[in-house]
Amino acid sequence: MExxxxxxxxxxxxxxxxxxxxxxxIEHIAHAGRLSGSAKNxxxxxFILVTQRDTLQALSAGGPWCAHxxxxxxxxVMVVEDLHTPRTLTTPFDLGRASQNMILAAWERGIASCMxxxxxxxxxxxxxxxxxxxxxxxxxxxxxxxxxVDPRTRPPxxxxxxxxxxxxxxxxx
Ligand SMILES: Cc1cc2nc3c(=O)[nH]c(=O)nc-3n(C[C@H](O)[C@H](O)[C@H](O)COP(=O)(O)O)c2cc1C
Numbered sequence: 001m002e003x004x005x006x007x008x009x010x011x012x013x014x015x016x017x018x019x020x021x022x023x024x025x026i027e028h029i030a031h032a033g034r035l036s037g038s039a040k041n042x043x044x045x046x047f048i049l050v051t052q053r054d055t056l057q058a059l060s061a062g063g064p065w066c067a068h069x070x071x072x073x074x075x076x077v078m079v080v081e082d083l084h085t086p087r088t089l090t091t092p093f094d095l096g097r098a099s100q101n102m103i104l105a106a107w108e109r110g111i112a113s114c115m116x117x118x119x120x121x122x123x124x125x126x127x128x129x130x131x132x133x134x135x136x137x138x139x140x141x142x143x144x145x146x147x148x149v150d151p152r153t154r155p156p157x158x159x160x161x162x163x164x165x166x167x168x169x170x171x172x173x
Contacts, residue, residue: 001108010103011151013112014068016143021073025109026051029142030076032105036098039090045098048077048128058127059139063119072141075116076102077128083135092137099140112145 001009030047038044050056051074059077060070069075078099083091103113118124121136130136147153 003104006104006107009151010107011112011157012114013143013145013149013151014071014114014141015146015149016071016073016112016141017146018071019073019144020051021111021142021144025106025111026074026142028109029102029106029111033076033098033102036094036101038094038097039088042091042094044080044082044091044094046079046134047098048079048130050075050077050128055127059116059124061120062124062136062139063117066116066118066139068114068141069116069139071143073111073143075139075141077124077136077139079130079134079136081134083137095137099138102140106142110144111142112150113143114141115139116141 026049030049033045033047034043050059056072056075057070059075060066060068062069076099078095080091080095083095099115106113116139118136118138124130124136124139125132125134145151151157
């Protein structure tokens with residue numbers, strides 16, 4: 001899949017087939033995260049890879065819109081130090097960039113995903129034994145898309161993107 005086609009066709013998927021993702025694919029996706037560029041090359045991330053069903057189910061209590069984690073083949077939980085301390089937004093940008101690289105590398109292999117914003121970090125901290133002082137801003141569910149929601153074979157869902165002329169300004173505002 002070409003990069004542009006992966007960007008164009010990727011949608012958030014919250015229902016998965018239940019088929020496992022191989023360890024090779026999981027590590028390939030994790031490599032896509034760790035290979036990402038970051039401000040000052042700080043690589044501020046740690047990725048917790050979760051495949052155990054009972055742990056995934058427990059993680060779905062991490063926030064009001066985290067339910068899809070329970071049915072994922074695996075999840076990547078993003079962990080970072082000093083997310084809020086720097087005066088710039090480079091650390092959240094770095095995490096987003098690594099996340100999107102993992103999402104696209106997965107999608108190239110037909111593995112769909114969905115973000116899960118963590119509103120209850122201490123719940124996740126307890127489940128995964130994450131040290132105090134580390135931030136846990138979000139996790140990402142990964143798995144093979146259920147056929148009913150597979151964007152490669154289903155008609156486009158509502159909630160598409162703004163048209164180009166709604167978001168671009170040539171030369172000046
Ligand atoms: C920063 C961020 C946080 C998100 N958090 C959640 C979430 O907690 N739960 C969820 O189901 N989807 C979450 N999403 C997915 C968005 O709802 C989704 O990308 C958006 O509605 C557009 O849908 P699409 O990706 O299918 O085009 C998040 C997406 C982003 C970029």
